[in-house]
Amino acid sequence: MGDPNVLEMVQEEERRVSREADYIFEMNEQSLSSRETSFLIKEEPTFQKDKQSKDSIFFRDGIRQIDFVLSYVDDVKKEAELKAERRKEFEQNLRKTGLELEIEDKMNSEDGRTYFVKIHAPWEVLVTYAEVLGIKMPIKESDIPQPENIPFRFLLGPLKLARNVKHPHPEYFTAQFTRHRQELFLIDDQSSFFPSSARNRIVYYILSRCPFGIEDGKKRFGIERLLTSHTYSSAYPLHDGQYWKPSEPPNPVNERYILFQNWARFSYFYKEQPLDLIRNYYGEKIGMYFVFLGFYTEMLFLAAVVGLTCFIYGLLSMQSNTSSTEICDPQIGGQIIMCPLCDVTCDYWRLNSTCLASKISHLFDNESTVFFAIFMGIWVTLFLEFWKQRQARLEYEWDLVDFEEEQQQLQLRPEFEAMCKQRKMNPVTKEMEPYMPLYSRIPWYFLSGATVTLWMSLVIACMVAVIVYRLSVFATFSSFMESEASLKHVKSFLTPQLTTALTGSCLNFIVILILNFFYEKISAWITKMEIPRTYQEYESSLTLKMFMFQFVNFYSSCFYVAFFKGKFVGYPGKYTYLFNVWRSEECDPGGCLVELTTQLTIIMTGKQIFGNIKEAIYPLVLNWWRRRKARTNCEKLYSRWEQDHDLETFGSLGLFYEYLETVIQFGFVTLFVASFPLAPLLALLNNIIEIRVDAWKLTTQYRRPVAAKAHSIGVWQDILYGMAVISVATNAFIVAFTSDMIPRLVYYYAYSRNASEPLKGYINNSLSTFLIADIPDHTAPVEKRDFTTCRYRDYRYPPDHDQKYFHNMQFWHVLAAKMTFIIVMEHIVFLVKFLLAWMIPDVPKDVLERIKREKLMTIKILHDFELKKLKENLIVGSNEFAKEVMIQENKAQLAKSTI
Template sequence: MSFDWKSEQRFFLKGELQSLSSRETSFLINEETTPAKRFNLFLRRRLMFQKNQQSKDSIFFRDGIRQIDFVLSYADDIKKDAELKAERRKEFEKNLRKTGLELEIEDKRDSEDGRTYFVKIHAPWEVLVTYAEVLGIKMPIKESDIPRPKQTPMSYVLGPVSLPTSVKYPHPEYFTAQFSRHRQELFLIEDQATFFPSSSRNRIVYYILSRCPFGIEDGKKRFGIERLLNSNTYSSAYPLHDGQYWKPSEPPNPTNERYILHQNWARFSYFYKEQPLDLIKNYYGEKIGIYFVFLGFYTEMLSFAAVVGLACFIYGLLSMEDNTSSTEICDPEIGGQMIMCPLCDQVCDYWRLNSTCLASKFSHLFDNESTVFFAIFMGIWVTLFLEFWKQRQARLEYEWDLVDFEEEQQQLQLRPEFEAMCKHRKLNPVTKEMEPYMPLYARIPWYFLSGATVTLWMSLVVTSMVAVIVYRLSVFATLASFMESDASLKQVKSFLTPQITTSLTGSCLNFIVILILNFFYEKISAWITKMEIPRTYQEYESSLTLKMFLFQFVNFYSSCFYVAFFKGKFVGYPGKYTYLFDEWRSEECDPGGCLIELTTQLTIIMTGKQIFGNIKEAIYPLALNWWRRRKARTNSEKLYSRWEQDHDLESFGPLGLFYEYLETVIQFGFVTLFVASFPLAPLLALINNIVEIRVDAWKLTTQYRRTVASKAHSIGVWQDILYGMAVLSVATNAFIVAFTSDIIPRLVYYYAYSTNATQPMKGYVNNSLSVFLIADFPNHTAPSEKRDFITCRYRDYRYPPDDENKYFHNMQFWHVLAAKMTFIIVMEHVVFLVKFLLAWMIPDVPKDVVERIKREKLMTIKILHDFELNKLKENLGINSNEFAKHVMIEENKAQLAKSTI
């Protein structure tokens, strides 16, 4: 079989291939050696299997020997461009054969739906070894002598969560080197059919598909399977699953890794088990593998935060009855005698403080002394999480041969849409080739459109939040007019006060609005990103990440920021309230503060998002696959082959992993940004992630086509986003404790204003409420019904009406404000100092990993050196003694030259 290197340059991208060295140039078959001739020669040695004798689970060509590495599908098209598409397919498949790939086409009459053609692709050994060298794929050269990490002393405790060793470590560890077809004897090749794993095979085939030309149109060379998919020339392109997920494969099919993954990973009954990470990486590739490593590591770290948060909640629960503030509020002789000023104008009546008894007790669950401790703890926890993740990532790079990782070339490949829109070409200074180029002036209008769209949608989020605030104000006034009649002045202890009822309904409405806006923005953000015409897939994903994260950050967190930092802070005081749009009075907090409302808001949005997300992820692909199968069963007597079964599954898509990361990062924000108000947030996130891992595993294994394997050595831009949110979380939690919680005013009273030595907190409620003279109410704000009392109380620190500085802030207000600012400064500096110390003390790469990397590099160099010396010895044809003398002479010459220098 001969090679024609010029034909390869003729049929592949000129600029792409000319940048490759001679060793990277792909293997091609002469045009004279047609596929038919090669197939006939093959049949002389192999038995040809008939279609009706073929198993529906077979992943081989009809001969039962050549494995299917990739599948393309298309259906008859009766539209006007049908001939053009047929010509493109013909040219594309012709060029694929010229690269050395072998194709087998299944006629539509043999398909179950009766209208779909399937093009099965097999990469022979010569193609695999050529492109393994081009892609720099590392393959084993010797079994590693570095022992795996030893079991910890607590391993017997973790026994129930461990997987069998054969599943956890499906293959031995090897010393590896970049594959070279000229050094094939160096590598551990026992069987050519199984030497390259299926993930590497489909990655190689996709590399060829993405660069194979299919013609010249409008004077430009057109190439790549992505362009053909975008134009509907082909309907799908995917690698095959290696078998059914509910049963193991039978010979001659290889080991069914899909079945092993389903049995040990994708079952919900295994929620407590560790993940078979090496098997996930081998089957789906490093990019998907590292997502599950990150999700699993994040879930493990959440378990520590969940335990501490649960302990803080239990502390609040046990100390609820001993809380002096809620005791005074509930006491008929104290809270029952305090008449509070109306919470809205005219329609709202006066009310007694003890009507919020149950709400004040519930508030103590999350607003107690442990709040400060937990806020500081989470600031340290997030630092430990990110630093230990660096170490986990470094260990993963070593274990998965990603130490010398280079960015995937398909990520750096030009997008077909970019080439289609480009009317200019520019000389690439590296390749010295003319490449598509879009000048800045052509991009500026699209950038303006993109920026305006993002700004518009963020404005919609703010507008919807204001609309929800208006709803809350209106509903509160309505409820108050019904619920706060004369009964409000009696000894009422109801939990469903107008404030709580309005807060619950408003939070639920806000969550529904968030989901609606999020649904539409996902579509719009993808559209405007395409309109920006990014040059590469990497640029496209980065641009989309920025838009989606900014929007979801504002969408999910804006209402929490409002409750935490704005609600109740600019209310004014009776007789001089502030108004929204000159019509609605600004919302006030509960006498115990706004923390309980922030907790309610956070719980509803976080829990609702997690439940909705898991249900959507499980039901959406299941329903689509059921409907697709139902429509496809038109020729059920036909063989429902392996490629047809996978064709009817949902496609994971190039952005499938993007949305998984986005969901996790948004949850990370809930856990860190507002955790001081809700210590149970880590526990809820932990429960969700345990379910999330199994849902993602189940849908990938059973409901989605197999993805093309691709490499990645980190979680990419998401790591920078996590660092930014970690820094922001320190500030938000400090402000929540200072301004949203009631802990600082209580401490100021305890140390500076309490006059009771035995019960220092006695009298705090009375101290925290100011007095207002009812006669000072303007006519348009006072309740319509006259009362026989002359004063009412409101939450603030102001002088009483009989003081010369009446209604001005008193000295205690400034003391409390100074204490709040001092707490923020001290907490931020303490947490940041600990963060920097931990970051300095914890190395990014563990010491044992550094030693393992050095050991592997040394052994790899030694093995390559010995291999080259033995090869040189064979070429020289001399005996061992002469060869040793020859080597010694050369080494002496080198040492002499070194000493002379």
């Protein structure tokens, strides 16, 4: 047997280790217990106004940074106890995840009724969830040189920002963060290693999954459900500081101030955007929107220059235009008596009364129209293909190459969980999830479809009502504008057609805004009634409804003027009637292009001006009113979290409406651009303002949105591709059927008898003759005239022909030429589009090389790190083995000596 002294020594050592383990365990238990139950203890107010800064973004200790803020107000209703219990459970569970909370009592708030829960994510929480979310962090500074030989770089100097603003951080090789490899990453300072956008994204991830109790046998979780039930009134990350001044120590660098100085000021409208800084501060999803808007604006510059050139060409050639010269000539247009444009109240009129309208028409309907329509078909292809490349480059620069769909977009909506009565196993996660069978949703889908159809029908009905308005007031305008004066060679500035078009377009724009306002509310309601499963499904469903409605709402009147007005009029004596009451509208002798241009100008310009004013004024007024109501106790601090609390909420659908506005504008630029070459210029000017308005309101008037990832513009890209294809057809039809280009070309090559001036006599050729005696008595003007014939716009046989008033051969020649032009133009543009799409790679060659280089370097760095760690473990292991051998030998020697 061994010496009892040795056994006693061993037992004593075991007891000592056991006591130390028990002590450590007890201390951990006490620490966890204190964190979990601290919310039960009423904290003593430590508010001291003279010792705290209102711009501080730290806890009271001045060390722990505030990553998120929750707010709530005491509720005196019957659910007050339930809400308090939910908050208590929720905050307790947040502490269990490792988050640190600090509660500001309502007595310290400006309004005296709002509690603020400040949340800080310590280092251990950040590294844990950075690994869960797969956040990429720098491991080595990039050795890939940046391209410097940019063509005409010296010309772009005034447009450039300072390098420290444009690229606030160096380029790095990155890898997905792993807490077990922390030594691999470039961690200089733990407090600033994760940017604030990544910190608030991590905290929101925890908040969206934290449970707050079990109700009706189901586990309830997520901040969104608590916000929906008004348990909390708001949840938001903090801005870095004031936008009008830099931060003071110990606060970190105020990126909000830098963004305001270099991005959100209108005096910087000509400068490039600090895209990396936007991404660092607001996250990739918002950054992607501003990259797209900026790229779209840059591409519009080329289209605007070409469109303006075409307009200037029309302006310079206006005086030499044969058609308008003949119309304005008193000996030609002044001698042509036109048939009445409406029944009974409209009189005969002379063609030269539309002199000004014919000149204006030439500005947009000239030889450059066809060129510009083809150019825009190619431009839209180049825009979309180059955007693919820009997007691919951005995916590399912003570490989105291996991006997976953002988890918060795939999270179940609280409304879906609340309505679900059944549960089903998820085949991927193997967990039971709420499930709603299809038959439960079908009634809501039918209601949704019926509602959308009803509102689209309402848009069509309103458009018809505007048409009826124009038909009704046209006679009124004609009665005092086309009186005896028009038969005495008096040329009027405002013709009945132009006056009716202006007032009708303004009325139509007002109707569009009214319908749009109500439909936005209804579409959001019916989308909720469909009970989408995830936020992504909700946004996709709402996108489809809103785009379909706005497409019909904004473009229906333009489609009517471009493709229907004046096409089914008939002829004197046999006109077509709307509802057998109102005679169908006729186009001006120069065509309907002027009216289409008027319609586009009013709707497009009005929408852009109204949208920018609304975006700027609406949040400004709301914030002013909210601050006015909140600031009742001026002696209180009015802290950083209270200042942000009084700002407007950007919301999860904030970007949705921005994209929708841009896509609708894209439709105006592409679908009808053949009739209005200045549309790209108007869009360019609007977007220059739009970028700064969006930047200003996001930086100054809205709470900071939760950062989210996105590697593309999503479903909007598919919508743009669809509109690009449709635009080729619409512009071909506009040139063929709305403009007067094809009839002039047919006359030029087939019917002109003047070799020196081929278009001379075209106006007379394009007008048919009608015998006044053949006009029915119930449609003839009240006043009788001495004229025997009048003229109207069509290609029909004269009254003395065997087939009088039937279409003549020139009509069929013109129709064949129009159809041939449409087919040829579409095939040419589509062929060029497909060739360009094939020639331009989706991912630029240099980006592919950079991606391969970074992957190679990342693998090498990881390999070297693991190899080094393995060697260190082997050395440590061998040392431990040697130490263990020595201990055993010493024990053996001790045993021998005792024996």
